[in-house]
Amino acid sequence: MKKSLVLSMLAAVVLTGCGGGGGGGGGSSSPAPVIKYNLQFVEFADAADAPSDTCTLFDTNRQTSGMESYARLASDVKVKVYDAKGDLVKDLTVSNKGLLGVSANDVPDGGYVSVIDSPDDDIHNYKVLSVQKSMLNNMMVAVKRPQGAKTDCYKGEKETRIIKTGKASVYSPSSLIPSSFYSFNSYQTSILQETVSFQVVDIFENETVLSRAYNGAKNLVGFKFVSTLTDVKDPSITPEPLSAVDETYSWTNGLIGPDNQIKTLSVRLNKNDYSYPWINVDLVTNPTFTFAYTSIESSWNYNMVGSSFKWNFIHNEALSTSLHFGLPSELPLTDTPSIIAQTGADYKFKAEGINSTITRLQRSAYYKEFKDVDGKTRTLEHSIYSEIESGNEAVIPKLGLTSLDPIGATNIKVNILSSDTITSDLKTFFMRENAANDLVSVVLSPAKTVAHDKVKYMSNYTLLSR
Numbered sequence: 449m450k451k452s453l454v455l456s457m458l459a460a461v462v463l464t465g466c467g468g469g470g471g472g473g474g475g476s477s478s479p480a481p482v483i484k485y486n487l488q489f490v491e492f493a494d495a496a497d498a499p500s501d502t503c504t505l506f507d508t509n510r511q512t513s514g515m516e517s518y519a520r521l522a523s524d525v526k527v528k529v530y531d532a533k534g535d536l537v538k539d540l541t542v543s544n545k546g547l548l549g550v551s552a553n554d555v556p557d558g559g560y561v562s563v564i565d566s567p568d569d570d571i572h573n574y575k576v577l578s579v580q581k582s583m584l585n586n587m588m589v590a591v592k593r594p595q596g597a598k599t600d601c602y603k604g605e606k607e608t609r610i611i612k613t614g615k616a617s618v619y620s621p622s623s624l625i626p627s628s629f630y631s632f633n634s635y636q637t638s639i640l641q642e643t644v645s646f647q648v649v650d651i652f653e654n655e656t657v658l659s660r661a662y663n664g665a666k667n668l669v670g671f672k673f674v675s676t677l678t679d680v681k682d683p684s685i686t687p688e689p690l691s692a693v694d695e696t697y698s699w700t701n702g703l704i705g706p707d708n709q710i711k712t713l714s715v716r717l718n719k720n721d722y723s724y725p726w727i728n729v730d731l732v733t734n735p736t737f738t739f740a741y742t743s744i745e746s747s748w749n750y751n752m753v754g755s756s757f758k759w760n761f762i763h764n765e766a767l768s769t770s771l772h773f774g775l776p777s778e779l780p781l782t783d784t785p786s787i788i789a790q791t792g793a794d795y796k797f798k799a800e801g802i803n804s805t806i807t808r809l810q811r812s813a814y815y816k817e818f819k820d821v822d823g824k825t826r827t828l829e830h831s832i833y834s835e836i837e838s839g840n841e842a843v844i845p846k847l848g849l850t851s852l853d854p855i856g857a858t859n860i861k862v863n864i865l866s867s868d869t870i871t872s873d874l875k876t877f878f879m880r881e882n883a884a885n886d887l888v889s890v891v892l893s894p895a896k897t898v899a900h901d902k903v904k905y906m907s908n909y910t911l912l913s914r
Contacts, residue, residue, distance in 0.1 A: 452566035458811045464668060483552040485584045487527075489563075489893075490540055490602050491595045506894060519588075519602035520595045530578075530845040532558030534796055545600070550851035555581040560832070565591045565888045572826040574852065575887035578845050582835045583809070583875045590883075590891045597699060605893035610653040611636060614677025616660045617646035619687040625669045627690070628659035630752070633676075633724045634658075637900065641665060645819035646685055649665075651677065652898075658717065658724040661690050668693050668727070668740045673719055693740040697767075702774030703756065707783070710754040710773055715739065717907055718747040721898060723905035749906055757783040759801065762911040777912060779866055780804045786815060786862045786914065788854045795844040795854045797832065798864045809878045810834050810866040812842045813885070814857035818850075828852040831886045833879055835870065859883075864912040877903045881911070 457637060462810040495505050498518040506517045506727050527540040527548060527825045536780050537556065555561060562578040620627045629641040634657045641662060649657050657677070661670035670690035703710055713729045726748075727739045741748070748767035756759065773831035775781070784801040797812035812832040819825050828849060844854050863885075865878040877888070880900060883889035892900055 461838070471892055477550055481593065484548045485552075486586045487548040487561075488588045488604075489522035489525050489546040489548065490588060490590050491599075492517040492519055493589055493594065493597075494518075497597065499598075500603075502603050504603055504606050504894065506891075519590075520599040522563070522591050522593070522595045522599075522792060523601055524595055525565065525591055528562050528564065528845075528847075529553050529555050530560045530562060532843060533554040533564075534560070534843045534845045536825055536846065536848065546602075548830045550584065552581070554729070555709055555725060557581060558843070560843075562845050562847065563589060563888050564847065564849075565593050567593065571680070571747050572824075572849075574826075574828045574830075574847075576828065576830045576847060576848055577886055578830065578832040578886035579879070579890075579892075580832075580834045581831050583879070584738060585872055585876055587876065587879075588891050589894060590889050592872060592887055594748045598828050605895040607897075608864070609898075611650050612653060612677060613648065614680055615646050615685060615794050616649050616657040616674040616677055617685045618660060618661065618672045618689040619645060620661060620670060620673065620690050624692050625667075626659070627662045627663055627669060629662040629665060629720045630658045631662075632657055633660075635722055635901075638725075645687065647678070648680055654720070656719060658719070659690070662727075671742065672718075691744055693742050695743060697741050697771060698770035699773065702772055703754065705760075708756045710752055710753070711866050712753045713737075713773075715767065716751070717745055718749060718906055721902055723749065723901065725890040739891060745824075747906075751905075757801065760913045764910075765908045766906075776866065779910060779912070781912075786812075786860050788857055788860065789841075790855055793846070795846070796841040797854075797860075797862075798841045799864065802864060802912065804836075804864075804866060806868070807835060807837050807865065807870055809870065809875060810836050810842055811861075811863035811878070811882050811885075812844070813859075813861040813863075814854060815859040816852045816854065818852060820851075826850065826852055829887055830884070833875075835875075839912040862912075862914055865909055866912070867909040873899075873903045874907060874909060877899075877907070878911075 489692055495516055495518050503518040523542050523544045523546050525542045529537040531537050560578045561580050565575045616632055619664050629768055631641055632639040632647045632649050634649055634651040634655055639647050657674040658674045659674055663669045671691055672688050672690045687779050710731050713731055715726045716723045717726045729737050750767050751764045753762050782801050782804050786799045789796050789798055814830055816828045822853055832842055879890040883891055
């Protein structure tokens with residue numbers, strides 16, 4: 449894998465203490481910076497019930513601005529700090545605005561911040577999110593515990609980019625094979641294989657539209673990044689000329705054998721802050737495909753999805769002079785399930801089927817159920833995010849929930865992100881990508897979605913799950 453260039457999402461830095469000096473030639477020195485992570489807790493509710501039109505609206509499927517949900521400020525949340533062995537250090541208090549500032553000094557190195565959520569104090573069905581100190585950042589966390597319909601809503605970080613609507617129009621010069629189908633893609637619009645060469649689209653103000661032309665349903669022959677839209681009220685249309693797609697791309701398959709299978713391949717073409725679909729191939733039904741591209745554009749990424757030794761994988765990387773399918777050599781896999789082990793009073797989650805030689809990000813998840821003598825059931829669903837060096841395992845915080853320690857847990861799941869360079873952006877991306885599996889989850893404000901997708905589509909990484 450190559451090193452990736454991604455956006456920087458830095459934690460807030462505050463200065464504490466003071467420096468000074470007195471006589472004898474002493475001087476003052478600047479105070480040492482102390483990192484502080486700002487956590488915003490929310491509970492999502494139906495947008496139709498939003499108390500004000502000033503509430504930020506979320507599309508909770510993609511976390512973009514939309515009309516599905518609004519966010520109530522969540523202050524009724526339990527947050528605890530644990531050390532590197534998983535022992536309790538302290539409790540933290542969330543403000544009535546759902547805010548929690550966590551100083552780096554509050555969390556021991558290697559320790560965790562855990563959010564413990566339950567429906568109410570009488571129903572012991574717990575959902576817990578634990579995040580290791582090295583993965584903390586400024587983040588928004590969604591909980592399930594009802595905060596009350598009259599709770600204030602979240603009003604920050606709305607999508608402020610201006611959206612324009614207009615006609616994107618292209619034409620095919622005589623040097624191109626005649627085109628019979630067209631597609632138009634922007635961050636807001638996806639129109640596939642229409643028979644007309646102009647379409648009404650929505651774009652951000654600094655965005656272009658990728659138009660692709662086909663001779664037949666699948667034969668890609670031309671493309672254009674349309675930079676100027678025609679006002680839909682103006683009957684005139686100013687087409688832009690398509691550029692030819694006249695080269696094919698070679699590829700080889702390094703994942704062969706009964707334990708390995710590549711299922712799909714997606715190639716994307718990147719322009720500025722945006723990434724656009726180029727091809728999507730089902731390799732199960734089309735294992736010997738060829739695809740056209742253009743050397744005019746230099747910023748490409750490919751994404752392959754498959755399985756290896758019962759691990760599911762997604763590999764994303766920059767496209768170079770040829771395409772070789774294969775997982776990085778730093779990620780040897782075996783068909784061995786993950787386990788939870790106990791050593792004395794400590795618990796560790798061991799991803800046995802991987803022997804990564806480089807640092808990785810890991811989501812360790814398990815379910816525990818216990819029935820009291822009176823027939824009442826207690827449950828725990830726990831997701832733990834850790835940064836793990838080669839040869840180490842993930843520590844499980846000792847949550848202190850009655851009869852819900854990790855031993856005997858079921859539904860043991862593991863998700864891993866590996867990259868040559870682990871950045872804060874990749875850490876946030878990893879937690880956000882698994883949000884659908886976490887009942888207490890890291891989510892994004894609408895204003896951060898474009899940056900998130902840039903990391904997702906343009907970075908080099910491998911995701912594994914089992």
